[in-house]
Amino acid sequence: MVLVFLLAVAALAGGVWRYGYLQALEQLARRAEADLALASDRLSTELQVYQELAVLLTDHPMLVGLDDPDRRADAQVQLLEVADKTAALDVAFADTSGRILVSANGLTADDVSDEPYFRRALQGALGSDHGIRAPLNRRAYYYAAPAFDAAGRVRGAVVVVADVASIELAWPGSAPAVFFTDANGEVFITNRFELLFWTRPESGIGLVPPEGPAPEFRAARTGAHDIWNIRWGPYVPTRALHLQRHLPVVALTGEILVNATPARRLAWLQASAVAAICLAFGAMLFLATERRRTLAQANAVLESRVAKRTRALSEANAHLRQEIIERLEAEAALKRAQADLVQAGKLSALGQMSAGISHELNQPLMAIRSFAENGAQYLERGRSDKAGENLSKITDLAHRMGRIIRSLRAFARQESEEVRQVDIVAILDGVIELTGARMRQDAVEIRFARPEHPIWVRGGDVRLGQVFVNLLTNAADAMAGQDDKCIRIEVTETGPLTVIVRDTGPGIDLPDKVFEPFYSTKVVGASEGMGLGLSISYGIVQSFGGDIRGENAPGGGAVFSVQLEPWQAEQAA
Numbered sequence: 001m002v003l004v005f006l007l008a009v010a011a012l013a014g015g016v017w018r019y020g021y022l023q024a025l026e027q028l029a030r031r032a033e034a035d036l037a038l039a040s041d042r043l044s045t046e047l048q049v050y051q052e053l054a055v056l057l058t059d060h061p062m063l064v065g066l067d068d069p070d071r072r073a074d075a076q077v078q079l080l081e082v083a084d085k086t087a088a089l090d091v092a093f094a095d096t097s098g099r100i101l102v103s104a105n106g107l108t109a110d111d112v113s114d115e116p117y118f119r120r121a122l123q124g125a126l127g128s129d130h131g132i133r134a135p136l137n138r139r140a141y142y143y144a145a146p147a148f149d150a151a152g153r154v155r156g157a158v159v160v161v162a163d164v165a166s167i168e169l170a171w172p173g174s175a176p177a178v179f180f181t182d183a184n185g186e187v188f189i190t191n192r193f194e195l196l197f198w199t200r201p202e203s204g205i206g207l208v209p210p211e212g213p214a215p216e217f218r219a220a221r222t223g224a225h226d227i228w229n230i231r232w233g234p235y236v237p238t239r240a241l242h243l244q245r246h247l248p249v250v251a252l253t254g255e256i257l258v259n260a261t262p263a264r265r266l267a268w269l270q271a272s273a274v275a276a277i278c279l280a281f282g283a284m285l286f287l288a289t290e291r292r293r294t295l296a297q298a299n300a301v302l303e304s305r306v307a308k309r310t311r312a313l314s315e316a317n318a319h320l321r322q323e324i325i326e327r328l329e330a331e332a333a334l335k336r337a338q339a340d341l342v343q344a345g346k347l348s349a350l351g352q353m354s355a356g357i358s359h360e361l362n363q364p365l366m367a368i369r370s371f372a373e374n375g376a377q378y379l380e381r382g383r384s385d386k387a388g389e390n391l392s393k394i395t396d397l398a399h400r401m402g403r404i405i406r407s408l409r410a411f412a413r414q415e416s417e418e419v420r421q422v423d424i425v426a427i428l429d430g431v432i433e434l435t436g437a438r439m440r441q442d443a444v445e446i447r448f449a450r451p452e453h454p455i456w457v458r459g460g461d462v463r464l465g466q467v468f469v470n471l472l473t474n475a476a477d478a479m480a481g482q483d484d485k486c487i488r489i490e491v492t493e494t495g496p497l498t499v500i501v502r503d504t505g506p507g508i509d510l511p512d513k514v515f516e517p518f519y520s521t522k523v524v525g526a527s528e529g530m531g532l533g534l535s536i537s538y539g540i541v542q543s544f545g546g547d548i549r550g551e552n553a554p555g556g557g558a559v560f561s562v563q564l565e566p567w568q569a570e571q572a573a
Contacts, residue, residue, distance in 0.1 A: 005282055008278075009275055009278040009279060009282075010275075012274060012275075012278060013271040013272070013274050013275040013278075014271070016267075016270055016271045016274045017267045017268065017270065017271035018267075020266060020267040020270040020271065021222070021263060021264060021266075021267035022222070022223045024262075024263035024264075024266050024267060025222060025223065025225045025227075025241060025260065025263050026223075026225075027263075028241055028258055028260065028262075028263050029225055029241060029243065031258070032176065032241055032243050032256050032258040033243060033245075035175065035176055035178070035256060035258070036178065036243055036244075036245050036254055036255075036256040037245065039171070039175070039178045039191075039254060039256070040245055040247055040254040042171075043167065043180065043189065043247075043250065043252075043254070044247060044249055044250055046162075046167050046170075047141055047162060047167075047250055049086065050086070050088060050141070050143050050160045050161075050162040051126065051128070051143045051145075051160075053082070053086055053088065053091070053143075053160050054126070054143040054144065054145035054158045054159070054160040055126065055145045055158075057082070057091070057145070057158045057160075058145050058146065058147040058148070058157075058158050059147070062074065062075045062078050062079075063075060063093050063102075063147060063156075063158070066093065066101040066102055072101065072102050075093070075102045076102050076103065076104065079091045079092070079093075079102060079103070079104035080104040080105065082104065083104040083105060087163065087166055088104075088160055088161060088162060088163070089105065089107055089136065089138075089140055089161040089162065089163045090103055090104050090105045090106070090107040090108050090136075090159075090160075090161040091103070091104040091158070091159070091160050091161070092104065092108045092158075092159045092161075093147070093156055093157070093158055093159070094112050094118060094144075094156055094157050094159060095155070095156045096122060096154060096155065096156060097113060098111050098112045098113025098114070098115075098118055099111055099113075100112065100159075101156070107135065107136045107161060108136070108159055108161060109133065109134060109135060112144075112159065115129065115133075115142070115144075116129050117129040117142045117143065117144040117159075118144050118157055118159070120144065121144035121145060121146045121154070121157035122146065122154055122157065123146075123154075124146050124148075124154055125146070126143070126144070126145055126146075127142075127143070127144040127145075127157070128141070128142065128143050128144070128250070128251070129141075129142045129251075130142065130164070130182065130188060130250075130251070130252075136161065138163070138164075138165065139163075139164040139165060139188065139189075140161050140162060140163060140164060141161070141162040141164060141250075142159065142160075142161055142162075143159070143160045143162070144157045144158065144159050144160075145157060145158045145160075164188070164189055167189070168189060168190070168191060168193075171191045175191060176256055176257065176258045176259075177190075177191065177192045177195070177235070177236050177237070177240070177256065177257040177258075178190065178191050178192075178254065178255070178256050178257075179191075179192065179195050179254075179255055180247070180250075180252040180253065180254050180255070181200070181252065181253050181255065182251065182252055182253075183251065184199070185199050185200030185204075186198070186199045186200075187199070187207065188252065189252070192233070192235055192236055194232065194233040194235070194236070195207065195232065195233075195236070197210045198210065201214070205219050206219060206228065206230070207232075215230070215231050215232055216229075216230065216231045217229070217230050217231075218230075219242075225241055226241070226242040226243075227239065227240070227241060227242070227260055228240045228241075228242050228257065230257075236257060237257060237258070237259035237260070237261065238261075239259070239260045239261050239264065240257035240258060240259060240260055241257070241258045241259075241260045241263075242255065242256070242257055243255070243256050243258075244256075365401075368394050368398070372390070372394060374386075374390050375387040375390035375391055375394075378390065419458050419459060419460065419543075419544060420458075420459075420460065421456050421457075421458070421567045422456070422457060422458075422459050422460065422461050422464065423454040423455065423456060424455050424456075424457050424459075424464070424491065424499060424564065425450065425451055425453075425454055425455050425491070426454065427461060427464050427465050427468065428448065428450075428468060428489060428491075428499070429450075430461075430465060431465050431468045431469050431472065432446055432448060432472075432489075434465075434469065435469060435472050435473065435476075438473065438476060439472070439476060439487075442476050442479075442480070442485065443485055444475075444476050444479065444485040444486070444487060445485060445486045445487070446472075446486075446487050446489065447486060447487070447488045447489070448488075448489040449488075449489065449490045449491070451491055451493075455491060455493065455497070455566075456566065456567040456568065457497060457544075457564040457565060457566055457567055458544050458545060458546075458564065458565045458566075458567055459544045459546075459564065460544075463540045463543075463544075464540070464544075466536070466537070466540065467537040467540050467541060467548075467562065468499070468501070468562075470533040470534065470536070470537045471501045471537070471560050471562075472487060472501070473533075474533060474534065475487050475501065475503035475505060475558070478503060478505035478506065478558065479503055479504060479505040482504070482505070484504050485504065486503070486504045487501065487502070487503050487504075488500075488501075488502045488503075489501055490502075496563045497563065497564050497565070497566050498561050498562065498563045498564070499561075499562040499564070500559065500560070500561050500562075501559070501560045501562070502553060502557060502558070502559045502560075503557050503558055504556065504557045505557050505558055506556075506557075507552040507553070507556060507557055507558050508550055508551070508552055508558050511550055511551050511552065514534055514550045515534050515535055515537075515538040515548070515550070516535065517535040534550070541562060541563075541564075544564065544565065545565045546562065546563050546564040546565060547562075547563045548560065548561065548562050548563070549561045549563075
């Protein structure tokens with residue numbers, strides 16, 4: 001029984017080895033086919049460049065009238081430039097007799113009348129060939145394209161010579177061994193230079209070197225795959241899966257050798273694993289009684305561990321729920337803190353503008369007092385018309401004070417409305433009026449290219465107003481101490497809707513960090529701020545689905561671009 005069991009295990013392991021080896025070879029063959037297809041397509045594509053070059057040059061005016069020596073000299077210069085830019089060995093033009101009239105590098109024979117690619121071109125078709133020809137004496141691929149005259153007759157051919165060695169150098173050395181053989185079975189192109197010019201033997205299988213004895217070679221058929229056992233060099237696998245692919249476009253046959261040793265090793269591992277499992281299973285059958293007792297004990301231990309693990313998972317689950325609750329509370333607290341920070345930023349800006357705003361309100365009050373006193377005197381004198389004029393001026397001043405107070409109240413309140421349709425032009429008007437006192441105090445000129453029509457965007461009046469208040473006040477701070485102080489505001493509707501704020505200040509030291517919290521170029525501890533204004537503005541614009549960027553202008557100064565979403569685009573979506 002033991003002998004029968006061992007023979008059965010050996011037969012099963014052999015079957016597993018055979019099946020695993022064939023499966024591994026099948027996967028290896030699919031990868032090898034993909035690698036061979038990639039190498040073949042790469043070769044065809046690189047050679048097609050020179051083919052298309054020959055076709056494109058046939059109609060070039062520089063190849064007309066080459067009987068003139070001056071035109072031949074000009075054509076030779078232009079052909080040399082084309083050869084340098086395309087890495088071609090030579091570009092030449094031959095007449096119908098096969099005589100080369102002009103050549104870029106002079107590497108083509110003076111007479112190509114006997115070349116098959118040229119004879120093909122004289123028939124009005126694209127000719128191609130490869131080989132080693134004088135005076136070049138190196139591997140090259142030749143293309144000849146016919147050039148026609150006005151009557152449709154062939155007047156010559158453009159010959160383009162491609163360097164095969166330069167194509168090979170672009171291939172990675174770590175790729176599988178790939179070589180391309182011609183109709184004579186000679187290796188003409190390869191990424192393993194030790195196989196160059198090897199040829200097919202009389203048997204038609206394998207390769208033999210052009211000189212010296214043939215190295216060891218054995219070919220075997222495993223399933224549907226050809227396996228070669230070879231010793232052709234240190235960079236060619238000794239046990240290789242061989243695949244080939246015909247390339248009629250370039251008249252070559254692509255072949256690949258992929259190392260099959262890993263597939264054989266994997267099959268041995270699989271067979272060894274199956275044999276070990278079977279032997280272990282036999283031992284377990286032999287020790288069935290002992291195993292039952294051991295299994296019962298192991299089962300009890302396992303149940304105890306499962307119970308402990310279940311309790312641990314329950315505790316971890318409860319702890320995870322508590323962490324989720326705490327993170328939700330922390331997120332809510334963070335949102336409240338962000339809202340408070342935005343409000344604090346607005347109040348800080350109002351504090352900085354308070355002196356100018358007080359001046360803006362004090363001037364109309366003094367004027368109202370003066371007009372009221374003058375109006376009373378006019379009424380005493382019976383000049384009601386002059387008193388009416390003073391009352392009208394008092395009304396205008398009261399309206400002006402009302403606008404200032406409304407702007408302050410709107411800017412200071414904590415906006416809680418959802419994103420809605422707002423007019424960015426009206427918001428910019430309000431911001432300019434709100435910061436006007438500060439700008440006049442600092443002698444800052446604001447140039448606003450105001451559109452004549454409303455521009456509706458997604459956002460909120462208060463929060464967008466805070467963004468542009470921050471940008472204008474930051475620009476005014478940056479230009480402190482300069483003679484030329486100017487802020488330009490522009491709204492562009494071509495492409496993304498963008499509001500551009502440009503100043504004439506010194507620019508931004510670190511544009512990549514300008515929107516980071518607490519980043520500021522002002523003196524640490526100064527009253528101007530803590531470096532949160534641009535960070536708050538960045539968060540506000542992002543919440544509306546827009547974007548804000550800061551950079552230095554080419555002529556000096558800083559440029560901030562606020563990109564917003566148009567309201568019409570959202571409704572259409």
